[in-house]
Amino acid sequence: MNDNAQSAKPQWHHTLNWGLLYNKYFLTSNHQNLAQIGKETDTTRFFSLMCQGHLSTKQWNECKLLTVGTGADLIKIVRNTLQDDQHALSSVCQRYTHRQCEMVKRLKGADIQEQDAIKTVTCNWRFVNGLSLPHLLEVNLFWHPTLGIPYLPGSALKGILKSFLINTYPLNEAGKYDPDFITFMQRVFGSYEYPGKSDIDHQTENQAGDYIFFDALPTQKMTFVTDIMTPHFGNWYQDGATNAGQLNTTPNDWHDPVPIPFLALENFELQLAVLPRPGSTEKTPAGELAFITDMLCSALSYQGAGAKSAVGYGYFEASPT
Structure with a gap:
């Protein structure tokens, strides 16, 4: 391909919204009865093969697009994307995680180390999230609403860490948490009802936590697999x-x-980012941010995230720094 042809190549594949494709446009190899498409057992496998770029030319020519809106040319766009650039999804993930790192660098301040604010975790086996969300298949996969990639919301990470700390920190002889622990939890997560709090504690006004939990974004192209x-x-x-x-x-x-x-995910690696909230009233104690991100990695390792953790899904290990 000459330079002119290369420069004229469309760049839409760098920002293709895979979540929109999955939730609004649905590819299927069975086009005989679109009304029953959500009942077909091969539809998930077909989408999985599509994302991995393993469809033959014959399969591409036979597949149809079920859509709730316009988009007659979308199937051609997706097909060309997968045929011309097998690393399109990886490129998208890397662009977004890089932007998140740049944002963290601008917000963290001089007294915070980047390795304390940003961690990377790798899924031990498989990950799935959002199975109960409405979809043609009656099961779903949770996609970022604007980025169009699978992810873990920052609110979910905050809840995972909170429950992990509450479940692992022991109560004292009076059946209450130590005051230092309650103060720490309120500073990190904001107002919350903890076991053993006194009536005076309940009179505390609502307050926001002093830390921001960013959405956990995949760092690379993941593998889509079909499970049952x-x-x-x-x-x-x-x-x-x-x-x-x-x-x-x-x-x-x-x-x-x-x-x-x-649909489930394999080879799934997430970037975690936590920072003190700009404008918080208290200065971050030395070492507290590193403790929070380390505990978040431990929570994802021992408690897991997403659906079906009881059968081994959603457990992560921290990547070496």
Whole structure:
């Protein structure tokens, strides 16, 4: 390809919104009955192959686009993206994480070390988040609303760390937390009801925490894989509480298991970023930020994040600095 042709190559693939593609435009190899597309078992696998660029020319030519809006040329755009640039998604992730690092550098101040504010964690196996969100497949994957990549919201990281600290810090002999621990939690997370607080503590006015938890963004192209969950007692899960005692809502072996395919992620690496909130009233104690980010990495390692952590999903290990 000559220089002129290279310079004329469109640059839309650098900012392709994969989340929009997944949630608003849906590729399928079964175009016989679009009304039933959400019931097809091969749709998730098809999207997985699409994201990895493993579709043959014949499969590309046969696939159709189910859309809730306009976009007749979108399938051609996606196809050309995957054929011309297999690292498009990796490029997008690297651009966003670099921008986040630059923002952290501008906000952190001279007395904060960058290695204390930014950490990288790698998923041990698989990760999935947002299964309960509405989608054509009845299961979903949580995408960033504007960046269009899988991620962990900063609010989720804040909640994960808070629950980890509360569950691991011991109560004293009186069944209460030490005052220093309560002060630390209120400074980091803002107003919160802790076990063992006195009536005077409840009169404290609401306040924001002194730290910002940024969204955790993937640092590289991840691998989309198809997994299957097979609930054996679907009727009992859905109607057992309201129709107890009925034959079809009783959990027994005569119910037919229903395999449900869903998208999951492998080779998933996240960048974590935490900073003192600009304008906070108190100066950050020495070493506190490093402690917070280290504890956040420990929480993701021991407690996990996302869905299906009970079966091994969503556990991360901190990458060497």
